[in-house]
Amino acid sequence: MIADLGFFALVIAFGVSIYAAVAAWYGNRVDEPRWVESGRNAVILVFPLVALSAGTIIMSLLNNDFSIEYVWRVSSIDMPTYLKVTSLWGGQAGSLLFWNLLLALFAAVVMMRKWRVDREFMPYVIIVISMTQVFFLGISAFIENPFTRMTVIPPDGNGLNPLLRHPGMIIHPPMLYLGFVGFVIPYSFAMAALLTNKLDDRWIRTTRRWTLVAWLFLSLGLILGGRWAYDVLGWGGYWAWDPVENASLMPWLAGTAFLHSVMIQEKRNMFKMWNMFLIVMTYCLVILGTFVVRSGVISSVHSFAQSAIGPFFFAFIVIMFLFSAYWMTKRREDLATENQINSFLSREAAFLYNNFLIMAILAVVFLFTYYPIFSELFTGEKGFVGAPVYEQATAPLFAALLLLMGVAPLTMWYKTSAKRLEMSLLWPAVATTVIVGVIFALGIRYWAALLGMWIVIFSLILTLIEFWKGTRARMKRGENVLTAYGHLLSRNRRRYGGYWIHIGVLVMAFGIIGTEVFQQQTQLNLQNGESLTMGNYEMVFNGVERFPGPDDLLITEADVDVFYNGRFVKNLNPRTELYTRTGQPMTIPAARSTISEDFYVLLVNWEPTSSTEATFRVYVNPLINWVWAGGLIFVIGTLIAAWPDPRKEKVAEAKRERMALGVGD
Amino acid sequence: MKEERNLILEAYFVVRKRQPTTHYPLRTMSSRFIVLSLFLTMFASLLVLPAAAQDVETEEPVLREVSDDEVNEVAKDLYCPVCENTPLDVCPTKACADWRELIRTKLAAGETKQDVFDYFVLQYGDSALARPPKTGINFVLWLLPFIAVALGLVFFARYMKGLRQDDPETVTSASGVQDVSPEPAPDDYSARVEQELKGK
Numbered sequence: 001m002i003a004d005l006g007f008f009a010l011v012i013a014f015g016v017s018i019y020a021a022v023a024a025w026y027g028n029r030v031d032e033p034r035w036v037e038s039g040r041n042a043v044i045l046v047f048p049l050v051a052l053s054a055g056t057i058i059m060s061l062l063n064n065d066f067s068i069e070y071v072w073r074v075s076s077i078d079m080p081t082y083l084k085v086t087s088l089w090g091g092q093a094g095s096l097l098f099w100n101l102l103l104a105l106f107a108a109v110v111m112m113r114k115w116r117v118d119r120e121f122m123p124y125v126i127i128v129i130s131m132t133q134v135f136f137l138g139i140s141a142f143i144e145n146p147f148t149r150m151t152v153i154p155p156d157g158n159g160l161n162p163l164l165r166h167p168g169m170i171i172h173p174p175m176l177y178l179g180f181v182g183f184v185i186p187y188s189f190a191m192a193a194l195l196t197n198k199l200d201d202r203w204i205r206t207t208r209r210w211t212l213v214a215w216l217f218l219s220l221g222l223i224l225g226g227r228w229a230y231d232v233l234g235w236g237g238y239w240a241w242d243p244v245e246n247a248s249l250m251p252w253l254a255g256t257a258f259l260h261s262v263m264i265q266e267k268r269n270m271f272k273m274w275n276m277f278l279i280v281m282t283y284c285l286v287i288l289g290t291f292v293v294r295s296g297v298i299s300s301v302h303s304f305a306q307s308a309i310g311p312f313f314f315a316f317i318v319i320m321f322l323f324s325a326y327w328m329t330k331r332r333e334d335l336a337t338e339n340q341i342n343s344f345l346s347r348e349a350a351f352l353y354n355n356f357l358i359m360a361i362l363a364v365v366f367l368f369t370y371y372p373i374f375s376e377l378f379t380g381e382k383g384f385v386g387a388p389v390y391e392q393a394t395a396p397l398f399a400a401l402l403l404l405m406g407v408a409p410l411t412m413w414y415k416t417s418a419k420r421l422e423m424s425l426l427w428p429a430v431a432t433t434v435i436v437g438v439i440f441a442l443g444i445r446y447w448a449a450l451l452g453m454w455i456v457i458f459s460l461i462l463t464l465i466e467f468w469k470g471t472r473a474r475m476k477r478g479e480n481v482l483t484a485y486g487h488l489l490s491r492n493r494r495r496y497g498g499y500w501i502h503i504g505v506l507v508m509a510f511g512i513i514g515t516e517v518f519q520q521q522t523q524l525n526l527q528n529g530e531s532l533t534m535g536n537y538e539m540v541f542n543g544v545e546r547f548p549g550p551d552d553l554l555i556t557e558a559d560v561d562v563f564y565n566g567r568f569v570k571n572l573n574p575r576t577e578l579y580t581r582t583g584q585p586m587t588i589p590a591a592r593s594t595i596s597e598d599f600y601v602l603l604v605n606w607e608p609t610s611s612t613e614a615t616f617r618v619y620v621n622p623l624i625n626w627v628w629a630g631g632l633i634f635v636i637g638t639l640i641a642a643w644p645d646p647r648k649e650k651v652a653e654a655k656r657e658r659m660a661l662g663v664g665d
Numbered sequence: 666m667k668e669e670r671n672l673i674l675e676a677y678f679v680v681r682k683r684q685p686t687t688h689y690p691l692r693t694m695s696s697r698f699i700v701l702s703l704f705l706t707m708f709a710s711l712l713v714l715p716a717a718a719q720d721v722e723t724e725e726p727v728l729r730e731v732s733d734d735e736v737n738e739v740a741k742d743l744y745c746p747v748c749e750n751t752p753l754d755v756c757p758t759k760a761c762a763d764w765r766e767l768i769r770t771k772l773a774a775g776e777t778k779q780d781v782f783d784y785f786v787l788q789y790g791d792s793a794l795a796r797p798p799k800t801g802i803n804f805v806l807w808l809l810p811f812i813a814v815a816l817g818l819v820f821f822a823r824y825m826k827g828l829r830q831d832d833p834e835t836v837t838s839a840s841g842v843q844d845v846s847p848e849p850a851p852d853d854y855s856a857r858v859e860q861e862l863k864g865k
Contacts, residue, residue, distance in 0.1 A: 235755035364810045367809055384794070384797065385797060386795025387752070523737055524732075
């Protein structure tokens with residue numbers, strides 16, 4: 001049987017991973033490079049084995065082999081082919097296997113690309129990656145085994161969870177997982193640096209692109225998740241501070257702090273311990289996130305105890321944390337630095353403020369997310385923190401971070417004179433105040449929104465000025481604006497890509513302020529032909545239809561015409577879908593989007609809908625599309641920053657050699 | 666007792682638009698009569714006012730029409746006790762639809778938002794509320810972010826304070842290279858950009 005082959009491959013991969021770790025360790029210990037090379041080959045071999053295993057699951061899904069429990073659970077005969085393939089990550093067992101596949105892929109790529117350059121790190125990189133791989137393969141092979149058989153073969157499967165049958169949901173989990181898995185690589189290099197006691201910034205430079213790419217995928221996962229929520233979940237928003245969302249936000253936050261603070265180490269050789277700590281924390285949050293996303297641990301301590309994988313994950317995180325902490329303590333003297341921050345107004349101090357704010361947000365999110373567990377442990381009663389509390393607690397911190405985003409790039413390394421800083425801040429501040437004054441004059445009186453907009457516009461102006469100054473400097477050499485700007489970007493991708501990321505975040509923040517503060521909503525029951533009015537919009541209800549959809553779907557679809565200022569603008573079909581087999585309802589909104597706002601209509605199934613009347617929930621979401629546009633800018637910025645540049649790589653290589661010779665930068 | 670009666674009398678005369686009292690020595694009027702007339706007035710007003718309200722709403726006196734928006738306004742701050750992390754106003758399940766009807770009934774019976782919250786807390790515990798009350802362990806939770814931020818600030822301030830003592834001009838880096846802090850002149854921004862573009 002094909003599934004037996006898959007399981008067999010999985011067990012072999014497990015054994016090979018153990019071998020890789022042991023061989024690398026032994027080879028390093030007896031100083032026998034052949035053993036280390038054998039370990040490397042073993043790491044590379046794991047990928048085809050896991051790929052074979054995942055391939056058999058996909059084959060079984062395509063062949064409707066319901067003798068396999070996982071296939072029965074997530075698939076059904078009449079599901080479209082592409083959904084059958086993507087069902088690989090539609091359930092817990094499958095998604096863990098998918099995690100394994102991605103890790104094996106990344107590990108193989110690292111082994112092939114970085115082998116010669118960072119040879120001395122390699123034994124330890126192999127050990128750390130393999131330890132992680134062994135853990136996840138062990139879980140896949142022996143605890144959450146996707147190849148488990150059914151005692152009785154059912155004629156048809158359950159079908160994929162309806163919520164997951166959306167293009168956004170098909171691409172969103174792989175993005176998150178790529179992000180999660182990607183962070184394993186910088187972590188393993190950090191550990192290698194610790195264990196070899198080569199604690200300069202080499203491990204950071206080597207893994208810079210890995211970190212950025214992991215961070216990019218995690219960001220993409222978060223943005224796509226938000227879009228998916230907005231398109232499918234039917235509650236008019238994109239972020240609910242759900243534990244599962246938070247579980248992927250937390251590693252992102254830690255990773256963001258890491259990406260910023262490594263720059264201090266690269267430039268000033270400081271904060272080595274802190275950077276180690278950040279990458280260890282990111283790694284632990286990644287493992288925790290993987291676990292939380294797929295299990296109902298937050299809902300109750302009891303489900304944690306019942307969950308087969310819970311204790312294993314917990315033990316693994318503790319072991320890896322203690323392992324990292326032990327080596328950090330052991331190397332604390334080598335991690336110390338004699339360099340110090342000289343001024344509150346310096347780039348390094350600004351990075352530190354950034355880290356402080358991000359850590360504060362992370363602490364709040366962590367505390368609130370795991371509060372139900374703490375509360376149940378200590379009081380026996382299940383506690384809960386809802387979205388409004390998260391917003392209240394994090395909004396001031398995010399606002400400070402946005403302000404810092406604009407001001408920090410103006411500071412210089414070592415020291416910036418307060419006067420200079422004031423001079424460069426004065427006119428942008430005046431301009432921003434004028435703009436916000438205009439917004440005020442237009443009738444917006446809500447102070448939090450005005451303050452938020454002030455910060456966003458101020459930071460945006462400052463960032464654009466930075467671009468302009470850089471471009472102008474190059475234009476002095478006779479280049480035109482576009483060439484000058486292009487050169488600026490390509491010569492310092494990291495900085496100017498980073499500025500684009502900042503602009504993306506600011507545009508998103510503008511959209512978030514708009515939707516959070518100015519969202520309007522109403523709910524009304526309409527008879528056929530009646531209409532409702534909200535703001536400048538009028539919505540006429542033309543009728544409702546019920547018909548069977550593909551699979552076991554029962555669709556109820558309303559037909560409404562939207563008028564803006566009395567002019568017809570769009571016909572919309574909001575609907576509810578009922579998966580009759582599982583009884584799971586879904587509310588699919590319809591929206592009329594413009595750059596300034598969305599008119600977003602939900603067909604609400606509060607009462608059984610008859611053919612002549614229906615209940616609608618209508619939202620006006622101002623500036624919502626700025627959130628998506630900002631997300632796009634953000635991704636483009638990250639791509640600019642992460643794009644390979646062979647010329648610069650050579651320079652970096654030369655620089656590494658210079659540093660090794662003690663010339664310094 | 667006497668004072669209380671005087672108060673009542675005063676109130677009565679206020680109602681009667683402060684008719685001159687001096688011409689009618691109080692003692693001559695039977696106090697029983699005054700109290701009686703006061704009660705009569707109150708009773709009459711009780712009868713008249715609901716009738717007036719009824720004229721406007723043409724509804725039964727206790728129940729009123731509660732719009733979906735009013736229900737949502739309350740439900741959005743409650744979390745569905747069965748589905749995880751879903752605010753009650755958007756939860757599509759049947760159970761939540763029933764809970765929303767319950768809210769509607771309660772509002773129709775004249776209960777306030779807080780009454781409804783109290784009911785849900787009584788039935789399902791604090792976890793039904795989007796904003797947990799600041800009592801017991803919840804209070805600790807509420808305090809912890811502040812403590813965390815404060816601790817961070819203290820740590821940070823101490824770190825920075827220690828630094829200000831140092832001479833900012835010459836600091837030796839760990840690699841043994843002396844790195845001085847050269848503050849560029851105010852107008853050499855373009856030079857700085859150029860240098861960075863070339864050097865890095």
